[in-house]
Amino acid sequence: MLGEALIIMLVGMGITFTFLLLLWGVIRLVGLLDRRPSPSAAAASPPPPPGPPPPAVEDDGRPLAAALAVALALGSDPARAADPAQATASAPGTVWRQAGRGALMAGPEIVAAARAGRGGRS
Amino acid sequence: MSLTEAAVKFGGDTGLMHMGWREPVMWAIGGLLIFLAIRKKFEPLLLLPIGFGCILTNIPVAGMMEPGGWLYLIHVHGIKSGLFPLFIFMGVGALTDFGPLLANPKTALLGAAAQLGIFISLLGAVALGFDLKEAASIGIIGGADGPTSIYVTSRLAEHLLGPIAISAYSYMALVPIIQPPIMRLLTTKRERAIKMEQLREVSKLTRILFPLATVILCALLVPSATPLIGMLMLGNLVREAGVVERLSKTAQNELINLVTIFLGVTVGATMRAESFLTAGTLKILVLGCAAFMFSTAGGLLFGKLMCWLSGGKVNPLIGAAGVSAVPMAARVVEVEGQKANLDNHLLMHAMGPNVCGVIGSAVAAGVLLAILG
Numbered sequence: 001m002l003g004e005a006l007i008i009m010l011v012g013m014g015i016t017f018t019f020l021l022l023l024w025g026v027i028r029l030v031g032l033l034d035r036r037p038s039p040s041a042a043a044a045s046p047p048p049p050p051g052p053p054p055p056a057v058e059d060d061g062r063p064l065a066a067a068l069a070v071a072l073a074l075g076s077d078p079a080r081a082a083d084p085a086q087a088t089a090s091a092p093g094t095v096w097r098q099a100g101r102g103a104l105m106a107g108p109e110i111v112a113a114a115r116a117g118r119g120g121r122s
Numbered sequence: 123m124s125l126t127e128a129a130v131k132f133g134g135d136t137g138l139m140h141m142g143w144r145e146p147v148m149w150a151i152g153g154l155l156i157f158l159a160i161r162k163k164f165e166p167l168l169l170l171p172i173g174f175g176c177i178l179t180n181i182p183v184a185g186m187m188e189p190g191g192w193l194y195l196i197h198v199h200g201i202k203s204g205l206f207p208l209f210i211f212m213g214v215g216a217l218t219d220f221g222p223l224l225a226n227p228k229t230a231l232l233g234a235a236a237q238l239g240i241f242i243s244l245l246g247a248v249a250l251g252f253d254l255k256e257a258a259s260i261g262i263i264g265g266a267d268g269p270t271s272i273y274v275t276s277r278l279a280e281h282l283l284g285p286i287a288i289s290a291y292s293y294m295a296l297v298p299i300i301q302p303p304i305m306r307l308l309t310t311k312r313e314r315a316i317k318m319e320q321l322r323e324v325s326k327l328t329r330i331l332f333p334l335a336t337v338i339l340c341a342l343l344v345p346s347a348t349p350l351i352g353m354l355m356l357g358n359l360v361r362e363a364g365v366v367e368r369l370s371k372t373a374q375n376e377l378i379n380l381v382t383i384f385l386g387v388t389v390g391a392t393m394r395a396e397s398f399l400t401a402g403t404l405k406i407l408v409l410g411c412a413a414f415m416f417s418t419a420g421g422l423l424f425g426k427l428m429c430w431l432s433g434g435k436v437n438p439l440i441g442a443a444g445v446s447a448v449p450m451a452a453r454v455v456e457v458e459g460q461k462a463n464l465d466n467h468l469l470m471h472a473m474g475p476n477v478c479g480v481i482g483s484a485v486a487a488g489v490l491l492a493i494l495g
Contacts, residue, residue: 005248005257009241012489013234019343019485020234020478026335027227027328034328 152176175390213378215357233478236444238420239264264413265483347488
């Protein structure tokens with residue numbers, strides 16, 4: 001049985017070495033392919049423009065999303081919606097909300113009086 | 123049924139009534155493994171569940187490892203089928219950066235030389251009275267690769283799974299203790315101080331083509347190793363492709379972690395008192411240690427040959443990393459290199475043979491399975 005074990009050892013080490021030797025060759029081949037960029041690819045890629053790079057513009061919709069989020073948050077705040085006194089002038093959307101609410105609350109005759117320069121309902 | 127009868131029946135079914143001297147000994151061994159994992163940080167991811175599995179399986183009456191028991195079911199479907207080691211290999215592939223090997227492919231040969239211990243200890247095991255299949259399973263410990271050891275043993279000598287897995291993982295944890303004396307014995311200080319050239323960058327194309335080419339090569343030359351190499355390379359392709367980040371992260375974390383839990387507990391569950399507390403276990407532990415030492419020596423000696431052939435450009439220490447034990451063996455090389463020359467950084471150079479050791483041990487396993495399976 002020791003003889004068989006010896007044969008297994010020789011075959012095993014031989015195949016392991018052969019495999020990794022071939023793997024070395026394969027890696028070298030892949031490496032060669034890697035080092036030679038294709039001429040078409042080189043021609044297709046234009047040289048970078050001279051001068052400083054343009055400043056990064058964050059026009060990815062984030063400002064719009066932020067504005068919408070704020071508007072939604074304010075709109076869903078029941079305390080503020082019920083008590084306009086809580087709304088501060090600096091709060092975004094305050095003027096828009098007050099104007100909107102005013103238009104809803106005013107009847108057509110009040111609006112007409114306001115346009116004619118008369119006072120509203122007492 | 124009277125109260126007395128119920129009490130007698132219950133009393134007869136307690137563990138205390140069925141326990142011999144072996145069970146507490148196995149609990150102590152399980153406890154020792156848990157202690158080594160928690161206190162000494164010896165491969166805790168594996169030794170902790172293995173230790174607990176060892177305790178569970180040696181609880182009398184519970185029958186967790188008997189046909190129908192939950193440990194038995196996991197054992198049959200996960201280990202006996204060979205699935206768990208393959209899943210682990212996929213995770214290992216997803217975690218492994220083959221860049222250092224691709225940058226310096228000649229170091230692949232060190233990964234082959236460092237498999238010497240597998241076959242030397244196969245010879246030793248045969249000399250000590252094990253049959254060829256058992257000897258091959260013991261020898262594969264020298265590959266310093268836990269999943270490969272479990273995969274081969276589950277196919278060739280399943281009854282030795284417990285001691286072989288314990289031996290493999292314990293010695294992997296002991297690499298920083300086992301390897302340095304051999305390194306100093308087989309190399310001169312001048313050789314250890316050799317600084318190696320910086321590695322080149324490796325492109326994405328190379329990284330993507332490598333796993334595909336390796337699988338094809340394996341399928342052509344050693345098809346019996348293709349399950350292991352195939353899963354390793356699948357994991358690596360998922361990592362390098364860059365378009366399946368979710369799969370890559372899953373393989374690196376959830377998959378490997380989940381399988382590790384069940385693999386560990388189930389391997390521990392194979393440590394039944396009647397099969398573990400034998401003289402054979404002691405022989406396996408000794409042979410496993412010898413396998414590690416011969417593998418280290420094989421890599422170092424081949425490293426010396428490469429050093430001589432390259433005119434002193436290769437530090438022979440990196441050969442010691444050819445045993446898998448990723449990345450522990452490469453770290454040991456780094457430490458030993460710095461002891462000889464403070465300015466010497468060998469870690470990345472050692473990672474080449476280190477990751478190639480994983481491939482080398484899988485190929486050696488494939489050869490053993492093809493001949494003896």
